[in-house]
Each structure stands twice: as C-alpha cells, then as structure tokens.
Amino acid sequence: MAFENFPPEQKNQWCNLDASGKTKWLDLARKRWFRESKNHYIAEKGRTIELPGELIRCELDFYCAIGEAVNGPGGYFGAWFHGFDDCLFGGFGLEIPYEIIWKNSKLSKRHLDSNALEAWLQEDMDQDDEEWAREVRESWQGAETLFDVLVEAIGSVPVRFRKPEEAVKLTLR
Template structure:
C-alpha cells in the first residue's frame, strides 16, 4: 500500500493523514484518510516521585561524583538506566527519571560498599519473560541510551519492584475523516476492535509518507466533522506514544518536502535532532543500490552530540534528508550495504575536534569515545578518514 494512492480526493481540504492497518497476512491495508489530527504532539507526563534505596553499591562515573560531593543539594541526573540481569544477560530495563542523591552511607553488609538513597521517578522500559534469579545483579548507567556511561552496580534496589499505576492513555482526535473498511466495521462494533492497533501516516504536501504513529483502534467518539459534508471526526481513546512538542516545528519543515539544504537540523537541540533522524529513517523503504569511491566532506561544526554526528555523516555521504544510521549499531548496519554507499571511500572530517571534544565523556567498555569508535569502524570497513 502506497500513501500517494489515497492522498488525493475531490475535496477542498488536502489529505494530511492516512490510517493504515495490517491484515491477517501482514499486508498493509487502507483504513481512512483524514484532513488533520488534534493531539498528535505531547510531552510525556513524568512518573510520580518515589524514594528508593540502592543497596550494596559500587558507584562509578557521575554517580560516584555525586556521592562524593561534600555539599548539597546533590547533583541530579536526567536519567539513570538500570539493567537487572543474571550472570549472562539483562532480564529487565528500568529508567530512573530526574534522579537526585538524597543520602548515602556504608553498607551494613560490606563497609566497602555504599547504600544510596535517591529521589526519582520510575519507568519500566522492557522485560523479558524469564524469571529473575534469586540474587539478580543491578548495573547502572547515567545518561540516555545513545550516550550512556557506566554509573557502577548494586546488589539490590529497595522499592524498585513495586506495582505502579500506568499513565492514563491520551486520546487522539482525527479531523475530517473519510473511512473505509475495516474502520467502518470499527465504528459499527467499537468494542470488538478496542485492542487492535493501526498506523497513522502523516503525509507531506506532496502526498509522501513523512512519518507514522502507532495508534489504538479503540473508538471513544465519532461524530459529523466540523469540516462538514459526509466527513467524520473520530476520537481514538489511545493515541499511543506521541512525538514530543519539540517535534512540531520539525514536522512543519518536512511537510514542505525532503530537505535539500545542508545543516537545517543544526539549530535544534539533541532531542530535536533525534526527531529529525526519525524523519530521515522513514525514507528507507527496502535495500537500495550502493556506490563506492570518491571523496566526501563532513561538515563537523555542528556534530556536538550523537544525533548531530549521524546527521552530519549522512549529509556527507548521501546528502541532506538522507539516512545513514541513528546510533552506533545502526551506523554499522548501514556500512554493510544497502543504504546507498559502502567503503572504500575517503571521508574528510572538517572541524573534527568539535565532535572529539563534545563526545569525550561518552566512553565504551573498550575505553574509546563515541567519536573514536565511529572513526575506527569506518577505517575497519575500508574507508580512509582524514581528520581536518
């Protein structure tokens, strides 16, 4: 199913969204086209504040610095990721949001270890079906997933495994919709579909699928549209995970078409650049032919964070608006082929010192910074990297 097939109709309003669903064979099918949507963007509601105690800890990195701080208030962390694992692999991932060290003292079981009491919000990210071992290990990482550093480990966390009330779903209102089957069936029997999911495709002004959202098909309300005619306004009871408010201006830019000017992303924050990267990834529909050779110039002036590095890399190798990885593993996949270019080629990295300094604190287990890891990977794959 192609978005452009449903992007034109005999009405004065342009089609802004297409609702698509997956049939029993896994094929995308057309559900509806709509003029607009209200409530697309929403910053996540922070989880309620809690007090946890990290038992028997060996703090490292930023957490060690906070514990060693001689004066309060103690240094907060935007995020601490907790990996709950056995001897082989992580079994659960949790995120402690906006964490502050409240107190610390030597552990009662081992004076060489530390018990750390923190104030935080708790969010469970992922868990596998395996049961936890009798004595799980708790590994700590400070910072987001794209740029995390070790914060040490603990023997246990009091208060982590507590039942929490999930955040209420956020409704999403689709404006000016022309439904087809099976959405008409959903409207006739909403309860039968309330656990089903669909994709809401946001289109640019040319009818190209710009990005997509996963939305629930639970119908909260359907009524004649404020736009008139036979159109409907449909409120979905669960609009799914939303892009943040910061993404709105990025969607506005991409609505005009795939950007063709270099560094249009540069003025955005790291979070905004992540949203820009999502837009570039939507342009990847299957494998594409690769070319090799040539000299490519990377403008390093704005590679001040991980998403900025990858945006600058993609522009250097393929041009503005293209995708060539959002993080290290995805970048590695792109270098393996099918994304438009493969080594050997020459990459001249101008102002390389900016990324080297900006990512100096993002260190892998091998002791290399993110910048050094990227350069090494390029060279291992056969690229010549000139750091200017």
C-alpha cells in the same frame, strides 16, 4: 524547521533543533530511506565524502551530519550507533571502498568526549537486554571517548568485512 516539508532542499536544517527535534529528524530520514529505497541509486565505489565536524556537538548531530554528507539534505546513514555501523558496510549510499574526510575533527572530538561515551553506553544498556548491553560495554572498554568508538568503527570495516584489501579510508582533518 517544518517537518511537513521533509526532506529539506538545503543541508544543515537540523542544526538548531533540540534533542527531541533531532531525534524526530533522524526518524523521518530513516523512514524516508526505507520507504523510497527502491528508488535509491547504487553508489559508486570509491566515493569520497566530507563530514563537517564543526557541526557535530553531540551524538545526534553526528548521525544527522553523516546522513547528509552521504545522502544529501535529510539523508540517512544510521540514526543510532548500531544503524550507523550497519550502514558502513554498503547499501546506504556508500559502497566499499570509500573515503570519509572528517573535517574539523578536533572540534567534534571535544564534544564526543568521555561523557558522551558514558551516556551512549548507558542508553545502550537501557534499551538492550542485560547480557547484550554488558557485551557492548566490554567491547568498547578501552575507548576513552565516543569519538574513539566512531573512528574505530569506521576504521575496522575492512577487517570486519573480511576483505582487508578493500579499503575504507578515514582522514581526520
């Protein structure tokens, strides 16, 4: 993948990149989104997107895949957990209410396992101040896998948005 031709015309060009390449991909997607955000459309409420779970083998894959599912090839919908969580509340290609259909979610869950959760928590601790990192770790204490954390983040949007009547639906297939 030549990064000078970003964004690509077709989806999934990130799939064969290594972790460093996927990190660069997500950085380009984020920079492009914010540089061109004045040109982005206001998403229709009630959109349904399909997340291709068979492509998700690690946390970076999740952010690449959800970005493209929502905003097309090279699309942005968060490049790390806190960015993704922010995008869930609207303004980044999805507006509440919406539905995410996570196809082949069992394959994703296999990769977004307890080891992935521990790596994510450790990375978060390394990047944030100690008190914040401790709060994050405590808030996800009951989660067994990174998959659980992502599912909970999506499913809890209406309550955290303080509009329980506004539905965000997650369908695992």
